[in-house]
Amino acid sequence: MDNKIRVGVVDDHPLYRDGVVFTLAAQPDIEVVGQGASAADAVRIAQDHKPDVLVLDMTMPGGGLSAIATIAQSHPSVRTLMLTVVADEDQVCTALKQGAGGYLLKGTSGPELVQTVRLISQGENYVSPNLAAKLLMRSGSGPAREEKRPDRFSGLTPREEQILSILVEGHSNKEIGNKLDLSEKTIKHHLTNILQKLQVRNRVEAALLASDRMSHRSHTAR
Structure with a gap:
C-alpha cells in the first residue's frame, strides 16, 4: 500500500x-x-x-x-x-x-x-x-471556571454541539462524519470553529471541557 x-x-x-x-x-x-x-x-x-x-x-x-x-x-x-x-x-x-x-x-x-x-x-x-x-476530575469545577463556561459554549451552533457530544465519546473525525452523514472535511471545519469558540488548543482539551460541563450538569440535576 x-x-x-x-x-x-x-x-x-x-x-x-x-x-x-x-x-x-x-x-x-x-x-x-x-x-x-x-x-x-x-x-x-x-x-x-x-x-x-x-x-x-x-x-x-x-x-x-x-x-x-x-x-x-x-x-x-x-x-x-x-x-x-x-x-x-x-x-x-x-x-x-x-x-x-x-x-x-x-x-x-x-x-x-x-x-x-x-x-x-x-x-x-x-x-x-x-x-x-x-x-477531568483534577480540573475541578470551581466558581471561576463556572463563570467562564456558559460564555464559551453559548456561541456553539446546534450542529457544533452535536459534533462535540460525539467527540467526547472518543470518535475520530471520520467516525463522527459517518454518524452524522457529513464528510470528514466538513467535520474538520466544524471542529476548527469549535476549538476557537471554546478557546482550547486541540480536541482533547475540547472533550475535557465538554465532559466537565456534562459532569457539572449531572451533579446539579441531582
Missing part, C-alpha cells in the same frame, strides 16, 4: 517493544521504520527517518519527556505518542504541553494502539479514556 504511516518505536524493554512493533507492522497501512531503547535513539530516529508517528516509553533512559521536547522543537512534523505504565495526570499534562500527540497506558489493546497511531498521524490528539477522566 502506498502512503503508509511510517512509525518509530522506542522502549527499553525489548520484549514489549517487539510486541508493539509486531502489532503495528501487521497492519497493511503501517510501516515500522525504526526502533530504539533511549531518548537519544528517539531523537536519532526522528532525525534520520522522519516517521509520521514516534511511539515512546515515558521512563526509558534519557526520559520520554526530554525526547518529546527535543523532537517537538527540532522535528515538528514528527508526532509523538507516549505509551507507558505511568498513569499520572501530572505527567500527562506535561507530555501534552511538551508537544505529545497522545498518551496511552501499556495495558491498552492492540486495536486501540493501532487506531491511536492512525489518529495521531492525521494530526489529531488522543488520551486514554481513564486518563482523560483523571484530568
